[in-house]
Amino acid sequence: MTGQVTLHGVTKAFGSLVAVDGIDVDFAPGVTGLLGPNGAGKTTLMRMVATVVAADGGHMDVLGHDPSTGSGRLEIRRQLGYLPQEPGFHRNFSAFDFVDYISILKEWGDRNARHDEVRRVLSLVGLEAVMHKNIGRLSGGMRRRVAIAQALLGSPRLLVLDEPTAGLDPEQRLLFRELLGTAGHDAIVLLSTHQTDDVAALCNRVVVLLAGRVRFVGSPGDLAQRADGRVWTAATRDARAEVAWVIGDGSVRHIGTPPAGAQLVVPTVEDGYLLLARDADVSVVGQS
Numbered sequence: 001m002t003g004q005v006t007l008h009g010v011t012k013a014f015g016s017l018v019a020v021d022g023i024d025v026d027f028a029p030g031v032t033g034l035l036g037p038n039g040a041g042k043t044t045l046m047r048m049v050a051t052v053v054a055a056d057g058g059h060m061d062v063l064g065h066d067p068s069t070g071s072g073r074l075e076i077r078r079q080l081g082y083l084p085q086e087p088g089f090h091r092n093f094s095a096f097d098f099v100d101y102i103s104i105l106k107e108w109g110d111r112n113a114r115h116d117e118v119r120r121v122l123s124l125v126g127l128e129a130v131m132h133k134n135i136g137r138l139s140g141g142m143r144r145r146v147a148i149a150q151a152l153l154g155s156p157r158l159l160v161l162d163e164p165t166a167g168l169d170p171e172q173r174l175l176f177r178e179l180l181g182t183a184g185h186d187a188i189v190l191l192s193t194h195q196t197d198d199v200a201a202l203c204n205r206v207v208v209l210l211a212g213r214v215r216f217v218g219s220p221g222d223l224a225q226r227a228d229g230r231v232w233t234a235a236t237r238d239a240r241a242e243v244a245w246v247i248g249d250g251s252v253r254h255i256g257t258p259p260a261g262a263q264l265v266v267p268t269v270e271d272g273y274l275l276l277a278r279d280a281d282v283s284v285v286g287q288s
């Protein structure tokens with residue numbers, strides 16, 4: 001379908017290591033968050049959707065195009081904004097020149113319209129005051145925002161953002177949430193993160209990847225719900241808990257099977273995710 005991204009049995013291996021293991025999933029307009037531990041296959045999956053690497057097996061349809069063909073990749077790239085996990089910069093470029101350079105690669109011809117667009121995306125990420133500074137002189141979080149800005153050029157129909165909020169300060173994360181809330185009205189936004197509060201605040205859908213496989217698809221609320229009745233606090237650590245950690249007030253938050261009379265608390269997306277990730281016998285759950 002033209003308005004969707006669909007993956008059927010998609011696989012990618014690096015030598016004997018299977019990074020993405022027969023994934024079936026689709027992404028519709030809205031914001032989908034990809035959660036999973038380090039090495040789960042999030043970046044590999046996003047790189048395949050963004051036509052950076054080819055799948056080894058399975059079938060993909062991205063906005064009605066086949067990324068395994070040259071013409072399909074070209075059509076997808078024309079409608080794509082992509083933020084790599086580790087973007088490379090020309091450090092001697094200013095933020096403006098860098099984003100302008102990307103906009104030229106994206107076939108923006110008319111100079112005035114192009115420069116207006118470059119200024120628009122840089123102001124969306126709050127960088128207008130420093131856009132003529134060399135990228136090498138910007139802070140890490142500011143560089144991240146330059147990279148986000150280039151992904152937003154031309155308001156693409158498909159936005160693939162690999163850890164966009166890593167390194168952003170709280171104010172910028174809020175700004176980013178607002179920005180994506182707007183983009184997610186029309187575009188298909190796929191983002192990865194390790195911050196479950198971003199998922200709760202930003203995403204209408206969450207996909208959990210564990211060891212290259214989809215282990216959960218549903219709303220952030222559904223993921224939190226999975227830990228309902230399984231999260232409790234107590235003054236001391238209970239050895240029977242699957243996960244336990246000390247929280248701000250000095251009490252201990254536990255996830256697992258609570259003892260009788262435990263002080264149950266309302267679970268968060270993080271609780272649901274931790275429980276899912278800890279569950280060794282986990283099977284595919286949830287519905288889109």
Ligand SMILES: Nc1ncnc2c1ncn2[C@@H]1O[C@H](COP(=O)(O)OP(=O)(O)OP(=O)(O)O)[C@@H](O)[C@H]1O
Pocket residue numbers: 014017018019036037038039040041042043044045085
């Ligand atoms: N180019 C590569 N060559 C060899 N192995 C790779 C390559 N890229 C990824 N891998 C391996 O594939 C697996 C999945 O990696 P990937 O980067 O997709 O994980 P991730 O979920 O994005 O992790 P993180 O949260 O750390 O970013 C890992 O075991 C990784 O070592």
Ligand SMILES: [Mg+2]
Pocket residue numbers: 042043044085162
């Ligand atoms: Mg990654």
